[in-house]
Amino acid sequence: MTSSEVENDRTDDTLKEVHEVLLDMMSDIDEFCQRHNLRYWIFCGTLLGAVREHNFIPWDDDADLAMPIEDYRKFCRLALRELSDKYVIQTPGNTPQHPWLWTRVYRKGTTFLRWDRANQKICHGIALDVYPLIGVANSRSGFMFQQAILTLSSALHRVEFWRAQGYPPNKWTRLTGRILMLVPEPLRRALSMGALRLASLSPKRTKRSCTLDLSPLFPKFKLQDLEPYTTLELAGRKFAAPKNYHSALCHMYGINYMTPPPETARNGHRARLGGVVIDAKRDYTEYLKERAEQSARKE
Numbered sequence: 001m002t003s004s005e006v007e008n009d010r011t012d013d014t015l016k017e018v019h020e021v022l023l024d025m026m027s028d029i030d031e032f033c034q035r036h037n038l039r040y041w042i043f044c045g046t047l048l049g050a051v052r053e054h055n056f057i058p059w060d061d062d063a064d065l066a067m068p069i070e071d072y073r074k075f076c077r078l079a080l081r082e083l084s085d086k087y088v089i090q091t092p093g094n095t096p097q098h099p100w101l102w103t104r105v106y107r108k109g110t111t112f113l114r115w116d117r118a119n120q121k122i123c124h125g126i127a128l129d130v131y132p133l134i135g136v137a138n139s140r141s142g143f144m145f146q147q148a149i150l151t152l153s154s155a156l157h158r159v160e161f162w163r164a165q166g167y168p169p170n171k172w173t174r175l176t177g178r179i180l181m182l183v184p185e186p187l188r189r190a191l192s193m194g195a196l197r198l199a200s201l202s203p204k205r206t207k208r209s210c211t212l213d214l215s216p217l218f219p220k221f222k223l224q225d226l227e228p229y230t231t232l233e234l235a236g237r238k239f240a241a242p243k244n245y246h247s248a249l250c251h252m253y254g255i256n257y258m259t260p261p262p263e264t265a266r267n268g269h270r271a272r273l274g275g276v277v278i279d280a281k282r283d284y285t286e287y288l289k290e291r292a293e294q295s296a297r298k299e
Helices: 003-007 012-035 044-052 069-082 140-164 171-180 185-199 245-253 269-273 284-298
Strands: 063-068 087-090 103-107 111-114 127-136 208-211 230-234 237-241 276-279
Touching (some): 012 069, 012 103, 012 127, 044 230, 044 237, 044 245, 069 087, 069 127, 140 171, 276 284
Antiparallel strands (some): 087 103, 230 237
16 A cells, blocks of 8 residues: 555544554553553543543544653653563653653554654654643742743754754744754753753642643643542553543533534544554555655656
């Protein structure tokens, strides 16, 4: 199957194959976390799917987990050592062009490739996001300082990503990127990771918490709404979930979260991004090789 044929394959069968891969990934991580006594819970659209559908949301194409920052750090350290046979674990610390401040776990031998990011030196497989839960500073001044430190960390970290993208047509991105490029890459990386660690407060020491997925920070949760965890069924298997998942889902999606969106809004990342190749059975490197050969023939 050529890359163009896969790009046009937006059928339910494609997503079912993706969901099978994601379910297998989640089962492996669940077993891994139980073995190492790590706390985690399903999150975002994956949590919503478990509550509303007892399955993945039919049009969703990734999975989301969250962990308290202490467990998250241990997970990243151990997963890099013990899960590398089936998975690629990419973190802000080990992949310069990884543009996020959280970790992504990619299944080897699969493809979720955005052509506009094909030059980006990251894995382009089917992915599962692992978000750290951090504490939000109790005082307003502390919150503003924490926000500024995270913004700095993100900007320092994304320079290599911006450069790989050719600096998108955004004046702030271009200006910020070119200024930060003056900082040597090793120092830039060290500053980014230091700022990230400084801003990642323990949720046990603050009144409010949030997942480190977006900036500005949005303090969504109280730790007592999340722990101790319960379990929810998803596609016939049980996974850890927040104790008060109703409160968590209301914060994320509003009080009517049990009502599915209109059909016109039922799409995953693939429909919003465009130019995406999804293949649960073939490694993305084969598509990159095909594209390079096609370009060479045209020249």
